[in-house]
Each structure stands twice: as structure tokens, then as C-alpha cells.
Amino acid sequence: MSISSFFKKLRKHKALLLMLTPGVLYLLLNNYLPMFGIVIAFKNMNYSKGIWGSEWAGLKNFEFLFSTQDAYIITRNTILYNFSFIVINLVLAVALAVLLNEIRIRFLARAYQSLILLPYLFSAVIVSYLVYAFLSADYGFMNKKILPMLGLDTVNWYNEPKVWPYILTIVNTWKGVGYGSVVYLAAIVGLDKDYYEAAYIDGANRWKQFTRITIPLITPIIIIMTLLQVGRIFNSDFGLFYQVTMNSGTILRTTNVIDTYVYRALMKLGDIGMSSAAGLFQAVVGFVLVLTVNYIVRKISKENALF
Amino acid sequence: MQNLNAAKPLRPVPAKKRKKISWFQAALHVLFALGSLLVLLPLLLVILISFTDENSIYRNGYSLIPHKFSTAAYSFLWQDKATIFHAYGITIFVTVAGAILGLLTMALYAYPLARRDFPWRTGFSFFVFITILFGGGLVPWYLVYTTVINIKESILALILPGLLMNGFSILIMRTFFQGISPALIESATIDGAGEFRIWWTIVMPLSLPVLATIGLFSTLAYWNDWFNSMIFVSDSSLYSLQYVMQKTLMDIQFLASHANSNVTSSVLATVPTETVRMAMAIIGVGPIVLAYPFLQRYLVQGLTIGAVKG
Numbered sequence: 001m002s003i004s005s006f007f008k009k010l011r012k013h014k015a016l017l018l019m020l021t022p023g024v025l026y027l028l029l030n031n032y033l034p035m036f037g038i039v040i041a042f043k044n045m046n047y048s049k050g051i052w053g054s055e056w057a058g059l060k061n062f063e064f065l066f067s068t069q070d071a072y073i074i075t076r077n078t079i080l081y082n083f084s085f086i087v088i089n090l091v092l093a094v095a096l097a098v099l100l101n102e103i104r105i106r107f108l109a110r111a112y113q114s115l116i117l118l119p120y121l122f123s124a125v126i127v128s129y130l131v132y133a134f135l136s137a138d139y140g141f142m143n144k145k146i147l148p149m150l151g152l153d154t155v156n157w158y159n160e161p162k163v164w165p166y167i168l169t170i171v172n173t174w175k176g177v178g179y180g181s182v183v184y185l186a187a188i189v190g191l192d193k194d195y196y197e198a199a200y201i202d203g204a205n206r207w208k209q210f211t212r213i214t215i216p217l218i219t220p221i222i223i224i225m226t227l228l229q230v231g232r233i234f235n236s237d238f239g240l241f242y243q244v245t246m247n248s249g250t251i252l253r254t255t256n257v258i259d260t261y262v263y264r265a266l267m268k269l270g271d272i273g274m275s276s277a278a279g280l281f282q283a284v285v286g287f288v289l290v291l292t293v294n295y296i297v298r299k300i301s302k303e304n305a306l307f
Numbered sequence: 308m309q310n311l312n313a314a315k316p317l318r319p320v321p322a323k324k325r326k327k328i329s330w331f332q333a334a335l336h337v338l339f340a341l342g343s344l345l346v347l348l349p350l351l352l353v354i355l356i357s358f359t360d361e362n363s364i365y366r367n368g369y370s371l372i373p374h375k376f377s378t379a380a381y382s383f384l385w386q387d388k389a390t391i392f393h394a395y396g397i398t399i400f401v402t403v404a405g406a407i408l409g410l411l412t413m414a415l416y417a418y419p420l421a422r423r424d425f426p427w428r429t430g431f432s433f434f435v436f437i438t439i440l441f442g443g444g445l446v447p448w449y450l451v452y453t454t455v456i457n458i459k460e461s462i463l464a465l466i467l468p469g470l471l472m473n474g475f476s477i478l479i480m481r482t483f484f485q486g487i488s489p490a491l492i493e494s495a496t497i498d499g500a501g502e503f504r505i506w507w508t509i510v511m512p513l514s515l516p517v518l519a520t521i522g523l524f525s526t527l528a529y530w531n532d533w534f535n536s537m538i539f540v541s542d543s544s545l546y547s548l549q550y551v552m553q554k555t556l557m558d559i560q561f562l563a564s565h566a567n568s569n570v571t572s573s574v575l576a577t578v579p580t581e582t583v584r585m586a587m588a589i590i591g592v593g594p595i596v597l598a599y600p601f602l603q604r605y606l607v608q609g610l611t612i613g614a615v616k617g
Binding site for chain 2: 016017024027031033034036038040041100103108111112114115116119121126130140144145174178179182206238263267272279280286
């Protein structure tokens with residue numbers, strides 16, 4: 001292709017190229033510049049000298065990061081939380097979708113689904129209020145009503161690290177299970193009814209139909225959804241870990257994840273080196289995970305792979 | 308039809324079996340009714356607390372049974388309405404401006420990608436795709452918006468960073484636009500319409516379903532955002548509603564101290580803090596809950612295309 005034909009093409013499509021311009025500019029600013037900005041992790045950042053003028057620090061930022069206990073804690077917390085979120089949400093969402101599909105009165109099924117989906121729309125701030133109504137040390141529903149009813153001592157929730165893995169898991173399930181059930185219900189409704197009729201005639205009961213027809217047929221979508229989440233296992237829902245814990249410092253042992261760590265190191269300590277090192281660690285591992293997951297998806301079913 | 312009717316007497320369903328099926332249905336309804344109630348319980352609790360008398364909370368704690376009904380919390384917030392209305396105003400402006408601007412930018416970007424005669428469509432699709440796979444993380448992103456272009460302490464800080472465009476949404480729009488017949492676009496070209504005109508008068512009106520769905524997600528993201536306020540803004544007159552709510556939960560004095568109304572220190576001492584907090588939550592979540600029945604269809608649509616196409 002000669003240069004003149006390239007310019008001819010350029011002229012021919014100039015309106016379409018103009019349409020792309022605002023989006024390209026935005027993505028350059030919002031996504032691509034920060035990607036190049038990861039070099040900060042290897043720099044001794046000095047605001048007055050700017051990103052490019054600051055001196056190179058080699059791997060010193062990473063040495064600092066990994067010599068602290070924090071690196072281990074935040075990595076462990078991030079992976080364990082996200083792993084349990086994925087498993088619990090998957091099991092519950094599929095179960096709910098199957099049961100919703102069994103309900104005969106359609107408008108009631110839709111009503112249940114709407115109610116279960118509602119928390120998905122709440123911001124992390126709203127969720128933190130709802131949780132606070134239960135966990136407030138002085139007046140909370142748990143300390144004032146439920147624990148006395150069970151004859152248990154009150155708990156200082158926002159200062160007690162060991163309860164948070166349970167609380168955050170419950171909150172995440174409450175907020176996220178509706179989304180999963182919507183997706184799986186759509187998949188189940190789309191299945192061919194003939195399979196079920198044939199199975200019914202052959203005398204298969206509900207459980208048999210569930211294990212032998214429904215589950216195998218929705219397995220591809222389960223795999224895709226799960227693998228996509230596994231690819232993002234290093235990224236946490238910042239709002240859940242920051243707002244719902246009310247940013248309490250005494251429970252960080254069980255509530256600090258990579259995202260909240262990076263935020264605190266940057267905004268509260270102003271430690272750009274350490275926070276960018278942790279951020280880069282997260283981005284690289286996340287990227288490798290996405291590539292791996294996509295490779296596995298391609299092996300299983302090519303048309304479902306991302307690329 | 309006749310066959311089915313004829314088959315019935317041949318295979319009579321025993322009364323017992325029929326009953327079993329309806330028991331199963333009843334059990335399902337009980338399960339889901341209880342489940343839905345459990346999901347709504349936190350919201351109910353907060354609503355009821357907000358209507359309870361403050362002193363009865365000091366005595367009994369938060370309770371599902373309002374021992375003494377009171378609207379004191381809402382009257383207190385009404386005295387302080389300037390702060391709340393202002394925050395509402397900021398959030399509404401940011402949401403409307405952000406969602407419209409985002410939708411236009413994304414649709415403008417997605418349209419050339421859907422045109423089969425556009426030679427660079429793969430390259431530009433890939434340009435979006437990379438942003439889904441890889442990000443630089445919070446630190447360089449923050450530095451771009453504070454040093455490369457400084458939008459700290461401005462309303463742009465609530466609109467631009469992070470929320471304006473979404474890679475998945477662009478790709479979903481592209482797929483939808485690809486479904487529009489190229490013959491339609493060709494005939495418009497022959498009639499002398501330019502690209503922008505075709506996009507605006509043919510493609511966009513035909514794409515209302517996908518625009519509604521993506522616009523809804525965009526709207527929700529802006530409405531629910533507190534993060535941009537938290538990291539880019541310290542001037543309280545630019546706080547979004549969500550961020551004012553966050554500040555109020557962490558420190559109830561925040562509302563009173565930022566009010567430019569006639570709240571004096573003597574009033575402050577009698578602030579019904581616990582109920583005001585919860586009333587604030589209701590004021591924040593109210594619009595979402597009220598709009599939910601109308602939005603739900605698009606929401607479910609969006610979640611399912613996102614899962615299948617994403």
C-alpha cells in the first residue's frame with residue numbers, strides 16, 4: 001500500500017475518524033497514560049522533578065513492599081476473600097436460578113427476582129449504613145436484639161478482626177447473588193424444553209433433571225462467568241472493604257486488601273513508591289491471570305474465549 | 308391438542324401426586340418469601356429506625372418495632388436542607404452530564420467499529436480491548452488527573468475520571484450496531500447524507516434499546532459514585548450526595564458544621580444523631596428504590612447481554 005493510497009483512505013473515512021477522536025483521547029488519558037505511568041514503581045518519585053525527571057530506584061520500592069508483613073497479609077486477604085466470594089455466589093446463584101425457574105406463578109417469580117436483585121443497585125455507602133444499623137456497638141440490632149436473645153455477650157464489631165471474614169462474605173453474598181441468579185436464570189429459561197419432556201416421560205424426577213440436564217447444559221456459561229471472575233481475583237470491590245468496614249484501623253489484619261492498601265499508602269501516607277509498587281504487582285498478576293484464564297477457556301470452548 | 312386431551316384419561320395423574328407438586332410449590336414460595344424478606348430486612352430496619360424517637364433508641368437500641376413514632380430526624384434534616392439539596396444538585400448534574408456525555412462518546416466510538424467498510428476497525432476495537440485487560444492501577448491514574456491535567460477541586464473531577472467510558476459497553480454497542488442493515492446506511496449515503504447525519508438520524512434511533520440499557524448502567528455508576536469525590540475533591544461545596552452520606556456516617560457533626568442555615572451549637576447538642584443518620588440513608592437510597600420498578604427491565608437486559616457478550 002502506497003502512501004498516497006493511505007491518504008486517500010484517510011480522506012475517504014475522515015468523518016468516521018473524527019467520530020473516534022473523542023473516545024481515543026479519553027482512553028489515552030484515562031487508560032493508556034496510567035499504563036505508561038507504571039514506571040513510577042521503579043522511580044524515586046519527586047513531585048518537583050515530575051515522573052520522567054525523578055531518579056530511578058531500581059527494585060527498591062518492591063524490596064520495601066515485600067519486606068513488610070503487609071505484602072503477605074494483603075495478598076492473602078485478597079485471594080481468600082475473592083475465592084470464597086466466587087464459590088459461594090456461584091453455588092447460591094445457580095440454586096436460586098433453578099428454584100426460581102420451578103415457580104409456576106410467573107409474576108411472583110419475577111417479584112422474588114426483583115427483590116433479590118435490589119441490593120445490587122446500592123452504593124457501598126448505602127450498604128455501610130445498612131450494616132451499621134446491625135453492628136453499631138451501642139444501639140445495633142445485633143448487640144441489642146439478636147445477641148441478647150441468644151444469650152451471648154455483646155461484641156465490639158468494628159474493633160474485632162476475627163468476625164469480619166464472615167461479615168464481609170455475608171454482605172457480598174447479599175449484594176451479589178441477585179446478579180448471578182439473573183444471569184443463570186436467563187441461561188436456564190433459554191434451554192430447550194424438549195430435553196425436560198423426554199426426561200419426564202422416561203421417569204426422571206426433579207433432582208435427576210437438575211443434575212443430568214440443567215447443570216450440564218449451563219456448564220459453559222458457569223465456566224465463563226467463573227473464569228472471568230478468577231481473572232480478576234487480585235482486584236477487590238474497594239467499596240466493600242473500605243466503606244462497609246467504616247475504614248476502621250483496628251481490623252485491618254482481616255480487612256486490608258491490595259486495593260485498600262494502595263489507596264491508604266497513596267492518600268494517607270503519601271508513599272508513592274510503595275503504593276505504585278503494590279499497584280504494579282496487582283496489575284501484572286491480574287494480567288497474567290486474565291491471559292491464563294483466556295487460554296483455558298479457548299481450550300474448553302473456543303467461541304467463548306475473550307480473544 | 309386433541310391428542311393431549313385424549314391422553315389425559317389414559318394417564319390419570321393420581322390425586323396424591325398432584326398434591327405433592329403443590330406442596331413443592333408452596334415450599335418454594337415460603338422459601339422465597341422468607342429469603343426476600345431477609346434481603347429487605349436491613350432496609351426495613353433503617354427505615355423504621357429513621358422514624359423512631361431518639362430517646363427510645365437510647366433505651367432500646369435499634370429495633371424493628373418503633374417503640375415511639377417520631378419524624379424528628381426528618382425535621383432536623385429539613386432545617387439543614389441547604390446542604391442536602393446542594394449535594395443532590397451536584398449528584399443530579401454530574402449524573403445527567405456524565406451519562407449523556409459518556410453515551411455520546413461511546414456511541415460515536417462504537418459506530419465506526421461496526422462499519423464493515425471501515426478499514427481500521429480491528430485496530431480501534433483492539434485499542435478498547437486492551438483497556439479491559441490491563442490497567443496501570445490507582446497511583447499513575449491519580450497522578451494523570453492531578454498532574455498531567457489538573458482537575459482537582461472541579462466538577463470535572465466527578466465526571467471524567469474512570470466513569471465516562473467503559474470498554475465492555477463500547478463492545479456491546481458495536482455488536483448491536485452491527486445488526487443494523489448496511490443497505491440502510493448505503494441508501495442514506497446515496498441520498499447524500501453525511502456520516503454524522505446517518506449516525507444521528509438512523510443508527511441512534513434504531514439503537515434505543517441498547518442505549519437505554521447502557522445509559523442506565525452509566526447513570527447508576529455516576530449516581531452511586533463517592534470515590535471521585537473522596538480522592539479529587541476537598542471543597543465541601545462539590546461533594547456528591549454519596550460522599551456527604553459517607554461523611555455523615557463517619558461523623559454526624561459533618562452535616563451541622565457544614566450547614567449555612569441557622570443551626571446553632573445549642574441545637575447541635577440536641578441533634579438526634581442516631582435517627583438522623585438513618586434518615587440520611589433513606590434520603591440517599593430513596594430515588595433508587597422508587598425508580599427501580601421502572602428500570603428493572605433494562606437492568607436485567609443489560610446484565611444478561613453483559614454476561615453472554617462480555
